[in-house]
Structure formats: structure tokens, C-alpha cells
Amino acid sequence: MTEPLFGVRREPSILAPGAVHVPDWLSREQQEYLLQACVDWSAANAPRTIVLPGGGRMSVRTFSLGRHWSPYRYDDDNATPPIPDWLVRAARSALTSAAEIDPAAATRDSGTAGPGPTGHAPGPAEYTPDAALVNLYGRGATMGLHQDRDEASGDPVVSFSLGDACTFRFGTPEHRGRPYTDVRLESGDLVVFGGPSRMAFHGVPKVHDGSAPSWCREVLGAEPGRVNITLRRTT
Numbered sequence: 001m002t003e004p005l006f007g008v009r010r011e012p013s014i015l016a017p018g019a020v021h022v023p024d025w026l027s028r029e030q031q032e033y034l035l036q037a038c039v040d041w042s043a044a045n046a047p048r049t050i051v052l053p054g055g056g057r058m059s060v061r062t063f064s065l066g067r068h069w070s071p072y073r074y075d076d077d078n079a080t081p082p083i084p085d086w087l088v089r090a091a092r093s094a095l096t097s098a099a100e101i102d103p104a105a106a107t108r109d110s111g112t113a114g115p116g117p118t119g120h121a122p123g124p125a126e127y128t129p130d131a132a133l134v135n136l137y138g139r140g141a142t143m144g145l146h147q148d149r150d151e152a153s154g155d156p157v158v159s160f161s162l163g164d165a166c167t168f169r170f171g172t173p174e175h176r177g178r179p180y181t182d183v184r185l186e187s188g189d190l191v192v193f194g195g196p197s198r199m200a201f202h203g204v205p206k207v208h209d210g211s212a213p214s215w216c217r218e219v220l221g222a223e224p225g226r227v228n229i230t231l232r233r234t235t
């Protein structure tokens with residue numbers, strides 16, 4: 001059994017300008033609800049191993065909500081479940097929390113899309129993601145450093161972590177190499193990357209197998225693995 005974190009208080013941090021990590025953002029009840037929703041969605045919408053155009057297979061299994069992602073585009077299809085309103089509200093509230101740590105996290109990447117037609121950048125309360133990707137990390141699964149660049153909008157990405165902890169690597173928009181910051185994401189943690197970090201390279205070099213809180217097993221079974229949900233605005 002993994003020793004709980006006695007006397008260790010994890011503080012919010014800025015991973016890079018516009019990129020924020022907020023530990024324990026989701027309550028246990030919220031995590032259980034979101035995990036159960038993932039189980040229900042994946043029963044209706046089988047998670048798939050993504051094969052990249054070059055022939056490589058991703059080690060995570062993935063499914064979409066809202067718009068359907070496949071490398072390297074989004075499509076509308078009737079089989080993809082919608083993003084529920086409660087998840088949109090969670091994303092807006094997450095952006096508000098992130099903006100308290102670094103206001104740039106809730107802004108658009110000016111290089112991608114610039115301000116919308118009204119010339120007004122939306123605030124966190126108007127953030128309306130139209131796609132969510134759910135990644136299921138089993139034993140040994142990783143995700144290489146990449147940019148999230150299939151979205152036409154420069155709106156921030158909101159990311160929730162559940163189940164096993166991981167090492168999350170966050171770099172710069174320029175290239176895959178250093179400088180980057182490694183941070184441990186635990187179940188319930190929030191990451192937001194927007195503004196100047198919207199196009200930053202990021203990835204998951206390691207999942208810490210067996211580190212999920214024990215109650216995750218009630219929802220996910222004996223080998224919970226890691227579940228990550230990212231919300232994005234694609235248009």
C-alpha cells in the first residue's frame with residue numbers, strides 16, 4: 001500500500017508562462033463522478049488505440065466527446081457523446097482557478113487565432129470547449145512530447161487527471177528539448193495551458209502504476225491505471 005502524503009501540502013505552481021498546475025482541484029466526490037462518467041462513456045464508445053499516420057501506435061487508449069479526434073483532425077459524427085453541461089461548467093471554473101495563479105493561463109494564444117470577431121477575448125465564464133479527449137493509460141503507457149495543434153482556436157486546454165499518478169513534462173512552444181519542467185500529477189489535479197504556453201510541447205513520460213487512491217478501484221476495477229481528460233475548443 002502506498003503511504004499517504006502525511007504533512008505534505010502540494011501548492012499550485014506555474015509550469016511555464018500561461019501553464020498552471022493546481023493540485024487536488026477536484027474533490028473525491030467529483031473525481032468519482034467523473035471516473036464513473038468515463039466508465040459509462042467508454043462502454044458506449046469503445047476506447048481505441050490510435051495508429052499514427054507514420055505507422056506508430058500510441059500506448060494509451062482514447063475516446064472523444066463532442067467532436068471526434070483522430071490524428072490530426074476533428075470530425076463531427078453522431079456516435080460521439082456530447083460534452084455534458086456539468087463538464088463545461090467544471091472547465092470554466094477550472095479556468096477561473098488557473099487565472100488566479102497566472103492570468104495568462106486563461107487567455108488565447110495570440111499566434112494561433114487572435115481575438116474573436118468582436119475583438120474581445122472571452123473570459124473563463126465564456127469558455128466553451130467543443131471537444132474532450134479521454135486518454136486511458138494502462139500499465140507502461142506513456143505519451144511522447146507533442147503539441148496540441150489540431151485546434152483552430154487558441155483557447156486554453158483544461159486537463160483533469162484521475163487514477164494513477166504520472167510524471168507530466170511541460171516544455172516550450174519552440175521544440176521538444178529542454179528547458180522543461182517535470183511535475184507529478186495525482187488524481188484530482190488540474191493543469192491548464194493557455195496564452196503563451198498554448199502551443200508548448202508536453203507529454204507523459206511515466207505513469208506511477210498502483211499509485212491511484214484505493215477508492216478508484218471501486219469505479220475502475222483492480223488495475224485502475226490513469227485517466228486524463230482534456231477539454232479544448234477546436235473552432
Ligand SMILES: O=C(O)CCC(=O)C(=O)O
Binds near residue numbers: 159161202203
Ligand atoms: O495525459 C495527459 O496528462 C496529457 C494528455 C495530452 O497531452 C493529450 O491528450 O493531448
Ligand SMILES: [Fe+2]
Binds near residue numbers: 146147148202
Ligand atoms: Fe496534449
